Amino acid sequence: MTVKKPTKPKNLSGPRRPTAPRADALPSREQLLAALAEQTDIKGKRDLAKVFGIRGDMRRPFKAMLAELEGEGVITRTRKALRRTAALPHVTVLDIPADADPEDMHAFPAQWNDEEGEKPRVTVLSGRDARVAPAPGDRILARIDAGDAEIPVYTAKAMKILDKPRRGQIGIVRMDDDGARLIPVDRKQKEMRIPLGDLLTAGDGDLVEVEVKLSGRLMIPRAKVVAVIGNPMSEGAVSLIAIHNLEIPYRFPASVIREADEASEIGLKGREDWRDVPLITIDPADAKDHDDAVYARPDTDPANKGGHIVIVAIADVAAYVRPGTALDREAYTRGNSVYFPDRVVPMLPERISNELCSLKEGVPRAALAVRMIIGADGKKRSHSFHRILMRSAAKLSYQQAQAAIDGKADEQTGPLLDPILRPLYAAYDAMAHARDHRGPLALDLPERKILLDDKGMVRDIHIPDRLEAHRLIEEMMIAANVAAAETLEQKKSALLYRVHDEPSSEKLQALRDFLGSLDIAIKKSDSVRASDFNGILAQSRKAGNVEQVSEMVLRSQAQAEYNADNYGHFGLNLDRYAHFTSPIRRYADLIVHRALIKALGLGDDGLSETELLHLPGIAQHISATERRAMRAERETADRLLAQFLATKIGARFEGRISGVTRSGLFVRLLETGADGFIPASSLGQDFYRYVEERQSMIGDRGGEKFTLGDRVTVRLLEAAPVAGALRFELLSEGERVNPSSVRRGNKRPPKSFGPKGRKKR
Structure with a gap:
């Protein structure tokens, strides 16, 4: 359509005509858009037609032109008004x-x-x-x-x-005489009213998700229920609080389930046949998936006298989860599996994690294996990667394997003792010697395990025994991870490193100040090694204050993360390290598997060029999902423990001070590991001053001191299961020091002037 040159516009009443075309011509698209952008008084088609003098036979093509622009998204209609679609700011x-x-x-x-x-x-x-x-x-x-x-x-x-704000809040519905109110799960949020018409099907005690609306002239927040999650006291509901609150995906889309169900077992084609190698799995007794297997034997090469051959085989998840598939996108979104006392939120559907990629006893399974040559001194001399078909010779628990080595073999482990278990432990003994020589951070803090009953309530809390079998698997997995990073570096392939930075200068100074108050010295340089911390821990064991020092050493450490750039792993004292050994539950390991497949030419399902381009973003994302999982697991444990202790209000417990802040003391109970708070205002009649360099609260007048790591007796005053919060009353007396030395800012240990009687409570 030819557009004629517009004539000079006439003065009109109503919207100004910018450049009117001849009576027999339509305006150009540019003229239309300019008019809509420049003249705010154009309200609709009629005004726009008046601007350009549209009448008679021109009305039909003019309307068609507007419809075309609207269909393309160039202009938009709001009620009776037309306007140019808003542009995004720069x-x-x-x-x-x-x-x-x-x-x-x-x-x-x-x-x-x-x-x-x-x-x-x-x-x-x-x-x-x-x-x-x-x-x-x-x-x-x-x-x-x-x-x-x-x-x-x-x-x-x-x-x-x-930071992305949550789309809603999670809380418990409580009915009262005035209707309903929401008790938020997040301790920092305040209670809100819920209009009765906004309850959906929620009843008293139900866990719900709400959106918040402001109402009235005073902008009072009110909650509207958008989803009823269930009863928080019912079986499995406690972990659901964290799942919903942290927006952890826990239902697989239909497309993901369909892909998993359609997957078939991988055969021998394109693989080495290692089905006769007696690899075994050693896992927790209640494990449902088994993604790593090990084998060792003495090395018969005369050049490696006293050495060992160690094989670590890992389920070949990359063969089933390929880039760009629904399975891959969902695994990336989740980033990792999340483990709760009552459930697992897996990264991959059970068809993959518990079936096709589980190294079941006696069943052929696809795997990616690393074969390592270990010297008599425990150091790795060489290694090679292989894509294999294997068949696990046995499925053992940690306890079974350790009992057999300790002389208590059962019917299953007895025949495995000489051909499999003893060679494994011999190889581990050598590797452990090399580990001790390397000097990783020896901060072995106990981890409590929460056991639930059939109703999802806490049945028992215990610290599992730390066995040599655990350390054996751990050391062999570390060696395999190092081998993966070394191979990819040698092949000049990009990869995701598992990195752990050295402590910051600020955290090191805080640690120095604290250790100075205990007469423990640490070198002045900001460049420290893990072995320096091990020396500090050894001194504190002799001095009898290892709990205090361990807590502060832990706090001084940076957080491990994934990164496409390598800056080493401080805690393990390793120059290069990558996660390779658990692709069922960590997306990082799947990326490393794909990188190895591509770099070594082991198949056509390796890392894509697009993935290589996006490695920094992948690293950021999965580091964030890992932190989210850790927070969810911690919050769920807090809620379960608060629920467990809610029936013990008034009871006395032994604990240790696990944190000192201006607002009060955090105490961790010795028996259960539950954490609670003692407000500074409840410590006593004195004014307690927070002394950061000593991680202490010290009374201004009496000099009573409470320090990180101190053992104390407390009484439970309050338990809030939904929030996972406990409040204690302090019953113990603190050490008495000279308060004047604290006020002067003296960082040396204050002189004690003896205990002073405290009123018994």
Whole structure:
């Protein structure tokens, strides 16, 4: 259609006519869009037609032109008004959907007026040189480019990853005389009223998800139930609180289940046949999946006298979970499995994790194995990776394996003792010697295990025995992880490292100040090694204050993470380290498997070029999902323990001070490991001053001192199971010190002037 040159517009009443075409011509698209953008008094088609002098036979093609522009998303209709679709600002906040394809990510504006039409889709650009690498589910601050086309084609470069607010809150419904109220799970949130019409089907005691609305002139927050989760006291509901509160995906989409169900067992084609190698699995007694197997024998090579051959075989998850599939996208979104006392939220469906990729006894299974040559001194001399078909010779628990070595073999382990178990332990003895020489951080803190009854309530809490069988598997897995990182570096392949930075100078100074108050010295340099901390721990064991020192050493450590760049693993004292040994439950390991397959030419299902490009973003994402899982597991344990202790209000317990802040003391009970709080205002009649360098609260007048690691007796005053919170009353007396030395800021240990009687409670 030929557009004639517009004539000079006439003065009209109503909207100004910018450039009117001849009476027999339609305006151009550019003229239409300019009028809509520049003249705010255009309300609809009639005003727009008046601007351009549209009448008679021109009305039909004019309406068709507007419909075409609206269909393309260039203009939008709000009630009776027409307007040009709003453009995104040059810098805006975007939300990346959780199910976005990591290889072709898109996002939508976090805030959008629905009257402006549909949210524009924005392509998120990334590259090897990107300073910020976002992932699906992230909220980002981004720089926007709309392109030069008439219809904006938006692309974005991430500037910063932002905290994403929850879409709702989780809480317990409580009915009262005035209706209903919500008791939030999050201790920092306040109670809210729930209008009776906004309860859905929720009743008293139900765990619900709500959205918050502000009402009235005073903008009072009120809750509206959007989902009824269930009764928090029912079986399995305690972990659901953390799952919902932290938005952990726990239901697999139908497409993922379908792919898993359609997967078939991998055969021998393209693999080495290792079915006659007597690899065995050693796992917890209640384990449902078995993704690692081990084998060792003496090395017969005269050049390696007294040495060992050690094989670690790992389930070949990469053969079943290929890049770009629904299984892969879901595994990436989850990042890792999450373990609760009452359930597991797996990274992969059971068909994969508990069946096809579980190294079951006597069943052929696909695996990726590393064969390591270990010297008599325990150091690895060489290694090689192999894609194999294996068949596990036995499934043992840690307790079974250890009992057999300790002379208490059963019917299953008896025949395995000489050919399999003793060679494994002999190889481990050598590797353990090399480990001790290497000097990793020896911070062996006990981990409690919560056992539940049939109703999901706490039945028992105990510290499992730390057996040599545990250390054997741990040391062989570490060696395999190191071998994976070394191979990929040798092949000049990008990979995801498991890194652990050395302590920051600020944390080291805080540790020095604390150790100084205990007359324990640590070298002044900011460059420390794990062995330096081991020396400190050894001194504290002799001095009898190892609990205090262990807590502070732990606090001084950086958090381990995944990174495409390597800066070593401080805690293990290793220059290079990658997670290879558990691809069933960690996406990082799956990436490393794919990288090995590609680098060694072991198949066509290795790491894709697109994945290589996005490794920094993948590392950020799975580090975040790991932290989310740790928080969920910790919060669930707190709630279960608070629920367990709720029937023991008024009881006395022994504990240790696990944290000191200006607001009070945190105490961890010795028997259960439950954590509770003692407000500073309840410590006594004195004014207690927080002394950071000593991690202590010290009375201004009496000099009574409570320090991190002190053993104390407390009384339980309050338990809030839903929040996982406990409040204690302190019954013990503290050490008496000279308060004047504290007020002067003296960092040397204050002189004690003896105990002073405390009123018995």
